[in-house]
Amino acid sequence: xxxxxxxxxxxxxxxxxxxxxxxxxxxxxxxxxxxxxxxxxxxxxxxxxxxxxxxxxxxxxxxxxxxxxxxxxxxxxxxxxxxxxxxxxxxxxxxxxxxxxxxxxxxxxxxxxxxxxxxxxxxxxxxxxxxxxxxxxxxxxxxxxxxxxxxxxxxxxxxxxxxxxxxxxxxxxxxxxxxxxxxxxxxxxxxxxxxxxxxxxxxxxxxxxxxxxxxxxxxxxxxxxxxxxxxxxxxxxxxxxxxxxxxxxxxxxxxxxxxxxxxxxxxxxxxxxxxxxxxxxxxxxxxxxxxxxxxxxxxxxxxxxxxxxxxxxxxxxxxxxxxxxxxxxxxxxxxxxxxxxxxxxxxxxxxxxxxxxxxxxxxxxxxxxxxxxxxxxxxxxxxxxxxxxxxxxxxxxxxxxxxxxxxxxxxxxxxxxxxxxxxxxxxxxxxxxxxxxxxxxxxxxxxxxxxxxxxxxxxxxxxxxxxxxxxxxxxxxxxxxxxxxxxxxxxxxxxxxxxxxxxxxxxxxxxxxxxxxxxxxxxxxxxxxxxxxxxxxxxxxxxxxxxxxxxxxxxxxxxxxxxxxxxxxxxxxxxxxxxxxxxxxxxxxxxxxxxxxxxxxxxxxxxxxxxxxxxxxxxxxxxxxxxxxxxxxxx
Numbered sequence: 205x206x207x208x209x210x211x212x213x214x215x216x217x218x219x220x221x222x223x224x225x226x227x228x229x230x231x232x233x234x235x236x237x238x239x240x241x242x243x244x245x246x247x248x249x250x251x252x253x254x255x256x257x258x259x260x261x262x263x264x265x266x267x268x269x270x271x272x273x274x275x276x277x278x279x280x281x282x283x284x285x286x287x288x289x290x291x292x293x294x295x296x297x298x299x300x301x302x303x304x305x306x307x308x309x310x311x312x313x314x315x316x317x318x319x320x321x322x323x324x325x326x327x328x329x330x331x332x333x334x335x336x337x338x339x340x341x342x343x344x345x346x347x348x349x350x351x352x353x354x355x356x357x358x359x360x361x362x363x364x365x366x367x368x369x370x371x372x373x374x375x376x377x378x379x380x381x382x383x384x385x386x387x388x389x390x391x392x393x394x395x396x397x398x399x400x401x402x403x404x405x406x407x408x409x410x411x412x413x414x415x416x417x418x419x420x421x422x423x424x425x426x427x428x429x430x431x432x433x434x435x436x437x438x439x440x441x442x443x444x445x446x447x448x449x450x451x452x453x454x455x456x457x458x459x460x461x462x463x464x465x466x467x468x469x470x471x472x473x474x475x476x477x478x479x480x481x482x483x484x485x486x487x488x489x490x491x492x493x494x495x496x497x498x499x500x501x502x503x504x505x506x507x508x509x510x511x512x513x514x515x516x517x518x519x520x521x522x523x524x525x526x527x528x529x530x531x532x533x534x535x536x537x538x539x540x541x542x543x544x545x546x547x548x549x550x551x552x553x554x555x556x557x558x559x560x561x562x563x564x565x566x567x568x569x570x571x572x573x574x575x576x577x578x579x580x581x582x583x584x585x586x587x588x589x590x591x592x593x594x595x596x597x598x599x600x601x602x603x604x605x606x607x608x609x610x611x612x613x614x615x616x617x618x619x620x621x622x623x624x625x626x627x628x629x630x631x632x633x634x635x636x637x638x639x640x641x642x643x644x645x646x647x648x649x650x651x652x653x654x655x656x657x658x659x660x661x662x663x664x665x666x667x668x669x670x671x672x673x674x675x676x677x678x679x680x681x682x683x684x685x686x687x688x689x690x691x692x693x694x695x696x697x698x699x700x701x702x703x704x705x706x707x708x709x710x711x712x713x714x715x716x717x718x719x720x721x722x723x724x725x726x727x728x729x730x731x732x733x734x735x736x737x738x739x740x741x742x743x744x745x746x747x748x749x750x751x752x753x754x755x756x757x758x759x760x761x762x763x764x765x766x767x768x769x770x771x772x773x774x775x776x777x778x779x780x781x782x783x784x785x786x787x788x789x790x791x792x793x794x795x796x797x798x799x800x801x802x803x804x805x806x807x808x809x810x811x812x813x814x815x816x817x818x819x820x821x822x823x824x825x826x827x828x829x830x831x832x833x834x835x836x837x838x839x
Contacts, residue, residue: 239540243362246315253311256304257367261374263301264518265382270294272511279506316363323355323543333551336637341585350546357539365536372522379518386508390494394487394516398523404479412472419465422458435720484520488513545586552579553636555656562659566648567613567744567775575642576604603629604798611775618780621795627779631747635664665743671734673722678707679714685741700769701736702762728763735766746776
């Protein structure tokens, strides 16, 4: 009875999760082949697993037949030794069934967890290779869902859907075959009662599906709310605007609806179970009544009646489950398809088949007539990951138009210009966050597209304006650049970055956790840690987006000192926000609307009276005695 109860509840939950619309979804050609390619490494385990499922189904049918023979022996006053032998066989089958159940679960777990591992690691590895534009467009929650929910749905195709189909099909065929061989009249009449259960069950399933989908959406909404409100920036915004009560009220309303859905779902589940139990009991009463009448007339034995009654309870469950088999299979395939959808999105930046290592002493940087347009949404993303119906596939506008300049070994190039001029784009093209659409970028005379990404990025260090820190220790954030770094190297790096004294003053020193996105540190402290991380990497080429515009004077001085150490002797490309940086540059490149409009030293460009001079005057014209290290408003 307990096993029947488990199977019944499993069927009920499955009906609640089913979405009949999946049967209308057109899957790409070759989906089945790709599904089996994922399962191919587990074909031996799958074969054993299915044999165990079939064995379990055979035992389920054999036990009622043997029970009927015991009844016949008793009613006919047969041999007690035969009864004992049959009872021992039934006991042996029970023990064997228990063993098969354990073996089934072990193989199921091994196959399922193996598939989850394979798919998750494949998706994770693939996503990491996607271009930066992919992450700027994609909803993080939707992407995480592919790694979790859809991977689990795909895994269930083998551990749940496949085993259920095989088990139910074998049980149905064997049970129906045995029942028809014993009494086709009773079996046929018993099946007539099936619609009495199936029709209400489908209606319950449809209602369950609707409220289950609503529950999933509400839970997803609450998760999104918690993710946004439970980080430092979100929590601060709530507090600053005094929205605590409104946020609490909104969350309570959704949580209350999930609670009500849970109660309703529980009642639907009980109604489902009671309905199946009631119909099975009525059918058994019919079997006992009609079978007893046949037995009294001598047309059936008492054991046959008992066998039919016991087998009947095994007939309705498989029939109900198999009636929705197509929906179950398509649901599993849709999960596979959603995983394949991500895996099929090609990375826009990839190593060429004949890519070579970048020359170890490569230090020159040259942009030769570089043109660039950001990729369209259709090239880098999926509609389902952006929560839109159709992605924009139109061509994007070119943002760099024939940019050319050269930095010799050890030289500093300062990039200045108004906001949107193309400075950040240039800084992202050098380490191949994107590939140029025209022209070439050369490092050490080698086209960056002809060398491996790893060797290129090993030799380029980047410090962005917003220094990102993982929610981990200072040590872990630093060794991200140099995993094998010793404590001595770490301390030398933090001292050179002008933050060693602060780290030593912390109770846990290098093991201090910096918090979500480094929020436990000030902007200047994060900037200096980012510089320490750069120093640990010891790159030949540095790309820097100055962050000093957001710092107080003390932090700014410390960061400037750290930057001087970081840039010394290295070829550097700096998006400059400070006049002191521009004065230190060997060449200033002035950009406007994606074009190089001026280049030269600070003094030369002032003398020309062009855009650079205008930017300079805009900043300093309001002050009679400007500070020598004041900001240049370069955006």
